[in-house]
Amino acid sequence: MHWRKAAVAAVNRPTFEALYRAQFSAVWNWLRRMGVPREARPDAAQETFEIALRRWEHIDPARPPLPWLLGIAFRVVVAQRRKLDARAEFVDEVLESLEGGQDLERQVFNRQAREWVWKSLQTLNLEQRAVFSMCELEGLPVPEVAESLEIPLNTAYSRLRLAREKIEQWLTLNVTAGDTL
Amino acid sequence: MSLTPKDIEAMLQAERESLARPPAQLIERVLGNVTASADAAPVSLVAKKTVQQSLAVPLKWLSVTVLGLGAAAVAYSFFTAPAPKPVSPLLPVERTVAPSPVTRQEPLEGPLPPPPAPAPMRARPPTRNPVVAKIEAQPSTHSVVEPDTAWELELLERARTSIQAGRGDEALPWLNEHQQRFPESVYIEERNSLAILGLLQAKRPDEARAHAEQFFHSFPRSIHRTAIEKALSAFPAPTRDVTESPGPRN
Secondary structure (H helix, E strand, O other): OOOOHHHHHHHHHHHHHHHHHHHHHHHHHHHHHHHHHHHOOOOOOHHHHHHHOOOOOOOOOOOHHHHHHHHHHHHHHOHHHOOHHHHHOOOOOOOOHHHOOOHHHHHHHHHHHHHHHHHOOOOOOHHHHHHHHHHHHOOHHHHHHHHHOOHHHHHHHHHHHHOOOOOOHHHHHOOOOHHHH | OOOOOHHHHHHHHHHHOOOOOOOOHHHHHHHHHHHHHHHHHHHHHHHHHHHHHHHHHHHHHHHHHHHHHHHHHHHHHHHHHHOOOOOOOOOOOHHHHHHHHHHHHHHHHOOOOOOOOOOOOOOOOOOOOHHHHHHHOOOOOOOOOOOOHHHHHHHHHHHHHHOOOOOOOOEEEHHHHHHHHOOOOHHHHHHHHHHHHHHHHOOOHHHHHEEEEEEHHOOOOOOOOHHHHHHOOOOOOOOOOOOOOOHHHH
């Protein structure tokens, strides 16, 4: 067996596989929020985890892996930005079964809210969208986001502020209060 | 009636709680592809190198063959060319044109000059960083193996293993050897990042810091940057005491 194969098999793979299984859905969901279309998402996810595996020795086990993975995924998205279509139609991919415990009215609102938020995200540039989705939607701390995206902390806060303003502006212009619950 | 912050928050919360789950088959398929690519990565890298080498060798022999055939053709035409016809005052051009290919190809008839000996890698221009040059100056204690991609990767892997085990001083000779053998490697970024970590583990923070400055300049968006900065933070730069009296001047 090739020495590198042996090393990967003996050391990295079990832990990497555990990480992969634990985080794949989160990465997949984040790619959706970044506007990567469904047909391009498997490639983007695969490339993200391929890079993660290649950079495996640089992961800090003392820290949560998701920001690190999303930092990689962001670079993948940037590289594939031509595949992103700002005029793409919203496709609700959230399974109804996930909302089984909710009443119908709530389900309808959630579905509509997801579409509004998704459309408002389309007004952001990639950098703002990454920071906003990581901080506001994934709930990651801004310093970790700044580190994973390799940007200064002030830049991260600035992008987050601008993104919030744009999101609120779009929602205010396009959604009336009567549409909400 | 306009939206309130509470309305906006409710919409964001709906998105936060949403999770588009990928199909289970897709998860397995991508995992298989990722692990297969990890297996194939060194092979593909080797294959890439082998393709280059396999192209280089035939091209080399092809050029030698073409040159040889050309020389042979010229020699053949030279020796088998009909003797010059009696000079006709009407064909002065033939007389002047005929010898020209021979004279043009003349250097090919002689033995080909020996190919220039490849410049030894140690004779390459000094590295940009004096720290790297200093590491280079250390004698390598490792065996000499024909340079190829597998050996290149193995050198880095040995250095990485040593650093992971906290033995940065053991990693430096491997990196030194890699630097000497593969100065133009595509793994320069990895090698330099490992060198910085190795220097830190070898209790040579000043050199590591100098090397890191060069590294950050060359690779400002390197993915290794965070790890390097974190490692460097354990060795804070000594602050110069302004009240310290200057050393004796000679």
